[in-house]
Amino acid sequence: MNTYLSNKLKILSLIAMVLVVFIHSYIEITINNTLISQSIAFLQYFISQGVARVAVPIFFTISGYLYFLSYKSTVNDYITKTKKRLKTLVLPYLLMSFFIVLSYTFILDPLFGHYINKSINIFHNSITDTLRVIFIDPLPYQLWFLRDLILLSFLSPFIYYLLKYLKIYFILILIFLWLPITSFSFYIFSNEAILFFSLGAYLTTKQDILLQIRKRRVNYFFTITWLLILIIKSVVDIKLGINNTFSCILLKISIILGWVAVWTLYDICINKEDVNKCLLTNSTYSFFIYLIHEPLLLSTLKKLSSLIIKKNELFLLFFYFFNVFLTIVICIIIAKVLRKYTPKLYSIITGGR
Numbered sequence: 001m002n003t004y005l006s007n008k009l010k011i012l013s014l015i016a017m018v019l020v021v022f023i024h025s026y027i028e029i030t031i032n033n034t035l036i037s038q039s040i041a042f043l044q045y046f047i048s049q050g051v052a053r054v055a056v057p058i059f060f061t062i063s064g065y066l067y068f069l070s071y072k073s074t075v076n077d078y079i080t081k082t083k084k085r086l087k088t089l090v091l092p093y094l095l096m097s098f099f100i101v102l103s104y105t106f107i108l109d110p111l112f113g114h115y116i117n118k119s120i121n122i123f124h125n126s127i128t129d130t131l132r133v134i135f136i137d138p139l140p141y142q143l144w145f146l147r148d149l150i151l152l153s154f155l156s157p158f159i160y161y162l163l164k165y166l167k168i169y170f171i172l173i174l175i176f177l178w179l180p181i182t183s184f185s186f187y188i189f190s191n192e193a194i195l196f197f198s199l200g201a202y203l204t205t206k207q208d209i210l211l212q213i214r215k216r217r218v219n220y221f222f223t224i225t226w227l228l229i230l231i232i233k234s235v236v237d238i239k240l241g242i243n244n245t246f247s248c249i250l251l252k253i254s255i256i257l258g259w260v261a262v263w264t265l266y267d268i269c270i271n272k273e274d275v276n277k278c279l280l281t282n283s284t285y286s287f288f289i290y291l292i293h294e295p296l297l298l299s300t301l302k303k304l305s306s307l308i309i310k311k312n313e314l315f316l317l318f319f320y321f322f323n324v325f326l327t328i329v330i331c332i333i334i335a336k337v338l339r340k341y342t343p344k345l346y347s348i349i350t351g352g353r
Contacts, residue, residue: 064200
């Protein structure tokens with residue numbers, strides 16, 4: 001992996017992280033027949049339930065690629081990688097999950113319990129429920145990504161041999177299972193997780209594809225088609241809601257096109273040294289933003305802004321974007337403070353990143 005590809009993966013991770021915050025920044029509104037209401041709904045659907053939904057597949061693909069890039073099918077290599085993931089994945093997962101449970105128990109539940117939709121108090125809940133929330137179904141719901149990634153890392157030998165013998169056919173099988181034409185589920189992790197993690201693994205055998213710098217006109221086709229599909233999907237979402245079969249099909253197609261579009265747009269749009277330097281600097285905080293942006297920070301901003309939005313829905317669009325901006329800025333400020341004054345603590349929280 002050369003420097004250009006390394007920087008590309010870091011910057012795409014940062015962009016994907018911003019998109020994840022947009023997914024979670026969606027503000028629930030009652031859609032009526034007015035132009036303003038439908039326009040606001042359309043924009044939120046287009047971004048949070050459209051453009052931004054490519055973020056998680058990008059993360060899983062990059063994670064799979066980096067995991068299998070130097071993979072050796074030996075017991076010692078598996079043990080080494082597993083030990084490393086205990087530090088980089090398992091420890092941050094457990095620390096953040098446990099921290100939020102304590103925060104809800106001793107601060108949020110006593111003070112704001114009536115205003116919190118999902119809460120837990122270790123003194124009121126059973127041991128089983130508390131353990132489930134810490135290890136399986138964490139209150140910081142974004143941790144499902146780490147949970148699935150941990151499981152996939154542990155199962156990496158199986159993925160390696162399936163790719164070794166089935167090659168691209170294994171990816172095609174996973175795509176079939178991921179599409180909304182079957183009700184099959186892996187249960188312990190999402191179909192999307194294993195598909196794109198395995199795709200990243202497969203791409204380690206196709207280095208020439210990743211190392212190419214694409215600036216051809218055909219690349220714009222993917223972007224335009226991706227955005228057109230998302231426009232149609234957003235209109236359908238307004239009419240039928242997001243949980244309908246047609247929207248689901250459009251979403252899956254858009255994710256594939258969006259993945260390719262984002263990958264190629266990087267080569268076209270983000271190839272200047274000054275831009276790269278700024279994005280590279282902030283890309284070091286991607287994982288920290290992922291860990292702490294929910295549920296204490298972004299959800300709090302959404303609840304506060306909803307008080308104003310109830311009085312005038314025109315403020316919704318402002319807070320929709322402002323909450324994302326402020327959340328990311330606050331996360332980066334906290335990260336910089338921790339790195340400067342408590343570098344060891346920051347390293348433990350982020351798994352040595």
